[in-house]
Structures are given as structure tokens and as C-alpha cells.
Amino acid sequence: MKQSSFDLIGDVHGCANTLEKLLLKLGYSSLGQRNGWPVYAHSDRSVIFVGDIVDRGPRIREALHLVKNMVDEGSAQCILGNHEYNAIAYTTTVPNKPEEYVRAHNSRHNRLIAETLSQFASYPEEWREFLEWFKTLPLYLEFPLFRVVHACWDTQLIAEFEQRYRSRCIDTAFVHQTLNLESLEFKLLDRLTRGTDISLPDGRKITGRDGLERSFFRTKFWADEPETYKDVVFQPDPLPDDLNHKQLSRQQKAALLSYHDSEKPVFVGHYWLQGNPKPLKPNLACLDYSAVKYGKLVCYRFDGEQILDNSKFVWVNVEPDN
Numbered sequence: 001m002k003q004s005s006f007d008l009i010g011d012v013h014g015c016a017n018t019l020e021k022l023l024l025k026l027g028y029s030s031l032g033q034r035n036g037w038p039v040y041a042h043s044d045r046s047v048i049f050v051g052d053i054v055d056r057g058p059r060i061r062e063a064l065h066l067v068k069n070m071v072d073e074g075s076a077q078c079i080l081g082n083h084e085y086n087a088i089a090y091t092t093t094v095p096n097k098p099e100e101y102v103r104a105h106n107s108r109h110n111r112l113i114a115e116t117l118s119q120f121a122s123y124p125e126e127w128r129e130f131l132e133w134f135k136t137l138p139l140y141l142e143f144p145l146f147r148v149v150h151a152c153w154d155t156q157l158i159a160e161f162e163q164r165y166r167s168r169c170i171d172t173a174f175v176h177q178t179l180n181l182e183s184l185e186f187k188l189l190d191r192l193t194r195g196t197d198i199s200l201p202d203g204r205k206i207t208g209r210d211g212l213e214r215s216f217f218r219t220k221f222w223a224d225e226p227e228t229y230k231d232v233v234f235q236p237d238p239l240p241d242d243l244n245h246k247q248l249s250r251q252q253k254a255a256l257l258s259y260h261d262s263e264k265p266v267f268v269g270h271y272w273l274q275g276n277p278k279p280l281k282p283n284l285a286c287l288d289y290s291a292v293k294y295g296k297l298v299c300y301r302f303d304g305e306q307i308l309d310n311s312k313f314v315w316v317n318v319e320p321d322n
Ligand SMILES: [Mn+2]
Pocket: 011, 013, 052, 081, 269, 270, 271, 288
């Protein structure tokens, strides 16, 4: 396997039929079955999934089996997305409070994980095994020529984490630490899997297309010298117009991250993009094109180039059979 030939695939969210179509399009083929599910591999390439295999879509269980079989075979790696982390935290109890969960079972959280739980309702043992497997997925990957993280590369937090931890995976003790919102564990997890954001001023809220109300908006971690909210907003839901032109405060600017053109390419998912896939910067590509909303399941075929190339995106449009 060539060390520099990787196929990076965006958020699957249970679109298992589309994933199989994409793998076939990329030249992967099934070597046979393991545990009743196909094992895809390629003679000289391998896949990196950017996380968020679970939640929302119709074939979550199938998607997990396809991905895990590839990881077990050595034909793929997979990092942790915020949705896999949510599943871990949703099923991890608070120390000394066996009735309470690290991710509270409130209506919003229940709704986000409902599809996954219902598809595993008849397979509780399998679900437990996948939850354990999620704890073996790294939070990020770094290679000589590129990086992969679900939502945001934060050099400083990653350096602090690497000083303290030997593994890039999280365990129950790590999840417990995230209960303290000032802890490195919470900050790292939140930052790497959910990205950066700015609170809306004056207690304002916006209701997203997903029906959820939010008091913050997602921001770019790569904006060069931003001045206004519009320069940094990065989410499917637009800001109210008056906020677009609002000036960023000095503190807000100081808290924003950047990703300089001289850094090695980084691949992310997470952001529900639409339209035709292309790099966001010469050294940054997002692979999440809203597959589960009948968008595209997107791959970038990386061969070591340090300036990303429009022509290296490959995708499948998601059909009603997902
Ligand atoms: Mn996602």
C-alpha cells in the first residue's frame, strides 16, 4: 500500500448504499464477507473516514459494519466524529451518579441519537461492541504530508494533549474529565469534533434548518484576517443580515484560529456543505456535502500533493435509497 495514496471520505451518517456505490466507483471491491457484511479493499489505496458514520440516516448499522470491516481488514482508518463521541457520552454515566449520563438524556440529545438507537434496538450486543469500538477511533490523524480531523485542527490544543496523553483515543476516564468545561479534555473534544463558534450577541438565537435553536454560530478556523461576522461564519444557516456586518471584537479576533497556507493539507467533514466539491483553501478540504440530506457523499483522492486539486474530488449523489 502506498503511504501517500489515501481516499478521504466525508460524513456517511447511515447512507450505507451510497457508501458502497462510492467505494465501487473508487475501484474498491469486496473480498468476501465478515460477520455477514462485505469487506471492501483496494490493491494500492486505502480509505480514511473523517467520522460521523452514525445518526440521522436509514442504514446506520450497515454503514458501521462496512466501515469497521474495512478498518479490521486494514483497508481503512476512521477517526472520531462528534456523533460517535455523542454516542459514547450518551451511554457513559457520571461518576457516582448511575442514573445520570455525561450527555444528558434530554429531548434534543434523544432526538439526535434516535435513529441509531432504533436501528440497533434488536441488536443490543452489537451496539455495545460498536460503542467500545468508537473508543478505539483516534480524534485526529497526522501524517508527514497531511492531517485529518472531524471539524477543526487546533495546533496548540493538540500539542497540549500530546504532552499529557500517549493515545489519540478517548476512554471512560477521558469522557468523565469532559464534565469539567474548563478541562483540556472538554476543550479538545469540543474543538476538534465540533469546531469553533461565536456566541450571538444580546442573547439572540437562530433556528437552523434542522429545527434546532442555537445561541451561537459556527466559524471558520482558517479565516485570514477577518473583520466582520460575515468573514468567519461557516454553517448552512445564514446569519440575520444585521449581524453579517457586525464587527468582530478584539477578543473575538484573538480567539479565532487560522490555518496558514504553509501548513500541510488538512481534511475535515462536519460542515453540511452544498454544491460542487472544491477545496476551501489550497491546503484545506471539507468532505461533508450533506449526504444524508440527499446531497453528495464525497471523497478526495489524495496522493501527497501539497496544493489540493479540484479534479481529485469524486462523489456519488445520494438517491432516495440512500
Ligand atoms: Mn456530520
